[in-house]
Amino acid sequence: MSSTTPGCLWVVATPIGHRDDFSVRAIETLRSVSVIAAEDTRHSRPLLQHHNIATPLIALHEHNERDAVDAVVRRLLNGDSVALISDAGTPLISDPGFRLVRAARAAGIRCVPVPGACAAIAALSVAGLPSDRFVFEGFLPPKSAARRSRLQELAGEPRTLIFYESSHRVAESLADMRDVFGGEREAVLARELTKLFETVLGEPLIELAARVVADPDQQRGEHVIVVAGRGEEADAKLVEGRRVFAILREELPPAKAAKLAAAISGAPRKELYGSE
Structure with a gap:
């Protein structure tokens, strides 16, 4: 039975544009881990070089994530520490990484966020x-x-x-x-x-x-x-629009009634017609 202590998966936010929007903790973390799993190594390398981060890179993106996850988890179980970064901002937010984090947690590996920029x-x-x-x-x-x-x-x-x-x-x-x-x-x-x-x-x-x-x-x-979300003013217009539509509907075809009710109340015509 192995006595190796599993490594840690660090989920590290990187800048969304300005290179200096990078926390000291994030930079130190990326310098200290065994390997960095990057969405696009070619994209990330200039940023890392700018901050004197020489840690080895591996690719983990939407096209290889299913296959790469097992290899990364094995490294973590063998004691390596791994940092996950995306091309910009916080990983997993419309970016790859969900499968890796899920698999790491399922394997009992500690996952630690290093927060930062998010567009x-x-x-x-x-x-x-x-x-x-x-x-x-x-x-x-x-x-x-x-x-x-x-x-x-x-x-x-x-x-x-x-x-x-x-x-x-x-x-x-x-x-x-x-x-x-x-x-x-x-x-x-x-x-x-x-x-x-x-x-x-x-x-x-x-x-x-x-x-x-x-x-x-x-x-x-x-x-x-x-x-903006739909506010109370929009709801009030819809209530009034439906009231007017119900009256006009007695004398007019639905499409014509909805068009006139929308013009009178300011409510969306489609929602009035759809209420028929």
Whole structure:
């Protein structure tokens, strides 16, 4: 029976942009472990070199995670200490690593977080939207139909919503949010956080969607979209809209009644028609 003491899995947050947003503890941890499991070793190496971290790297990403997990867990059981990092920010947040942490915990290995940057939390902190309760949705489906379907499921969510989005889909996603949530819903687009071309734009969705289409620069880089939850004002409009729709429905076809009720009350037409 082996008497080897298992190593520790350190889950280490790295900067999301600015290289100096790296805690002293994170740097010391990465210097001290046996090996660093990185999402993309080519991406992480310059950051590590900048901070004089010479620890060996191995790859652990979405394409090899299933196969790599067993090897990493064996190393941990044999006494090696391993640090898990992603390309940027906190590992596992829309990044690989879940399977490794789950397997390590199942094997009785100690897993320790070394907290730091997270783009979702950084965006929320400057959005000026309610932050006491929020929902992180990560990336929406890439296809418009599936994306709209998911947004419809979230339309009544009262908590602040946080999304990640890629540069080539941000304009389409904002347009879908405008159509599903309503153009007056407050939203913030946080782009390239902590980087040279960082911008944080806060406007109603109808204006934000138009601004991003008109300014191609706002479609570049990495994006976090923060959207206000459905508030009491929206609920009041829907109640009034349904009341007006019920009256008009007595004399008009449903589609026509919903269109007029929406114009009168400000409630989303689709929700009125869907209540039929």
